[in-house]
Amino acid sequence: MWDIWVRIFHWVLVLALIVSFYTMKTEGYPLMFPVDWHARAGYLVLGLLLFRWLWGLFGSRHARLYSFLRSPLSSFHYMVQFLRGSAASYAGHNPLGGWMVLIMLLSLTLQAGSGLFLHDDILFEAPLYGSVSDATTKLLMTIHHYNGNVLLILIGLHIAAVVVHRIKGEKLVGAMFNGHKQLASEPVDGPGTRAVQWRAMVGLVLAATLVIWLWNS
Numbered sequence: 001m002w003d004i005w006v007r008i009f010h011w012v013l014v015l016a017l018i019v020s021f022y023t024m025k026t027e028g029y030p031l032m033f034p035v036d037w038h039a040r041a042g043y044l045v046l047g048l049l050l051f052r053w054l055w056g057l058f059g060s061r062h063a064r065l066y067s068f069l070r071s072p073l074s075s076f077h078y079m080v081q082f083l084r085g086s087a088a089s090y091a092g093h094n095p096l097g098g099w100m101v102l103i104m105l106l107s108l109t110l111q112a113g114s115g116l117f118l119h120d121d122i123l124f125e126a127p128l129y130g131s132v133s134d135a136t137t138k139l140l141m142t143i144h145h146y147n148g149n150v151l152l153i154l155i156g157l158h159i160a161a162v163v164v165h166r167i168k169g170e171k172l173v174g175a176m177f178n179g180h181k182q183l184a185s186e187p188v189d190g191p192g193t194r195a196v197q198w199r200a201m202v203g204l205v206l207a208a209t210l211v212i213w214l215w216n217s
Contacts, residue, residue: 062092127217
């Protein structure tokens with residue numbers, strides 16, 4: 001269903017976000033200089049996102065954006081059928097899950113991207129701080145703050161959706177570990193396909209190059 005690269009992306013992203021939110025919502029203990037750890041987690045998120053956007057174009061079948069994005073009307077119909085217990089089976093993301101993935105990717109990109117222009121008024125300056133006007137920096141800081149709260153809401157909705165699917169018998173967490181999902185009927189979006197490994201390697205090199213450059217900036 002989901003190839004190894006999608007699964008690695010997902011769980012490394014989870015760890016990076018935990019570090020990111022922990023270092024901003026707490027004093028960061030036992031981490032020294034939590035703002036630096038927050039930035040490093042953000043750099044890692046940016047690298048992961050670069051890979052995921054590329055993989056959304058050139059990855060395996062169910063990793064590609066076009067494979068799980070449906071029209072708003074189709075998504076509404078799926079929601080009605082899901083609530084009635086008569087929704088079709090999907091091997092990859094269902095229409096509602098597909099839109100959630102896109103919205104979260106966009107929000108994460110906005111969050112990590114805006115963080116590149118910020119500072120903490122004490123010791124930390126992000127790599128692109130000073131490359132835009134003070135007014136733009138303040139705007140990006142405001143966006144970074146409020147979008148962080150939006151991300152928490154999106155993550156909560158995502159977890160709630162996983163729980164609902166589990167109640168209905170669909171084990172999404174296990175599938176994100178082993179890549180396989182047991183379905184009651186034939187999936188309407190077809191089976192998955194193998195990842196083209198050289199494409200994954202190209203994406204990984206580009207993502208790693210970005211992270212290394214940001215880390216050393």
